[in-house]
């Protein structure tokens with residue numbers, strides 16, 4: 001176990017793996033296989049090797065939810081009922097683990113799931129901040145979305161922006177705009193840019209990563225959301241934040257992303273705060289790209305998780 005002490009977790013330090021084989025927030029098949037590949041690659045043993053107790057009792061089953069199809073309703077959003085119900089159930093699972101003093105590690109699945117994970121974290125740690133690592137801002141509302149894909153919208157629901165959707169009535173808009181920060185952005189829709197500006201949401205795009213270096217960017221990001229380094233941190237990592245040469249198997253790759261080391265540095269630095277209370281690793285899609293690219297993406301996903309949980313280089 002690394003020498004950093006997590007300030008929020010009781011002993012024995014325990015992780016709860018929340019495997020979420022879910023793809024309903026976007027149209028590409030296969031992202032639901034992400035968590036299965038991550039676990040099959042040995043993630044659980046790897047986390048035990050670095051000193052964690054790990055609970056995993058199988059991937060989340062969304063069967064009953066899948067059994068109730070979305071009726072055609074008048075909205076541009078795709079599968080709103082399905083996504084909402086799945087996220088509601090993820091929120092209660094993640095929230096339950098957090099309340100038991102475990103650190104939930106949610107494996108996606110598409111990034112719409114973060115509506116559930118962040119809601120679950122905030123239910124147990126109301127003053128938690130969110131560090132969102134992504135090529136995208138995922139902050140569209142039903143007014144601004146061009147795709148209708150809900151994986152491009154979870155942050156706006158968490159903030160309570162945009163119009164009310166009865167399907168999503170369970171989501172409490174508990175996230176404050178000053179409690180979220182982005183790193184890695186480089187593909188932002190026009191409407192999202194406006195929302196970020198109007199709500200004064202802090203974001204470090206790849207431009208700032210180039211300009212200041214990743215060390216300084218992480219420090220500035222923490223200074224913004226966690227100035228006294230005393231608030232719990234939820235880290236939501238979309239694997240497409242990494243450059244496609246590093247993580248090719250993902251549904252919406254964007255060139256010009258984080259290097260292998262920049263991605264890992266972020267995770268290592270968050271671990272060093274001793275404040276991490278929840279982690280998401282999202283958007284690994286093992287059915288996109290050739291077998292070697294898939295292997296590489298799954299391996300990098302596992303190593304990001306290990307870094308956030310205390311694997312050290314020395």
Ligand SMILES: NC(=[NH2+])NCCC[C@H](N)C(=O)O
Pocket residue numbers: 110111112136138140145146147148149151152153187188189238240252283
């Ligand atoms: N979680 C993701 N990979 N999101 C990609 C979102 C892309 C685009 N902004 C959209 O709204 O559809």
Ligand SMILES: [Mn+2]
Pocket residue numbers: 134135136238240241252283
């Ligand atoms: Mn993304």
Ligand SMILES: [Mn+2]
Pocket residue numbers: 111134136138151238
């Ligand atoms: Mn995302």
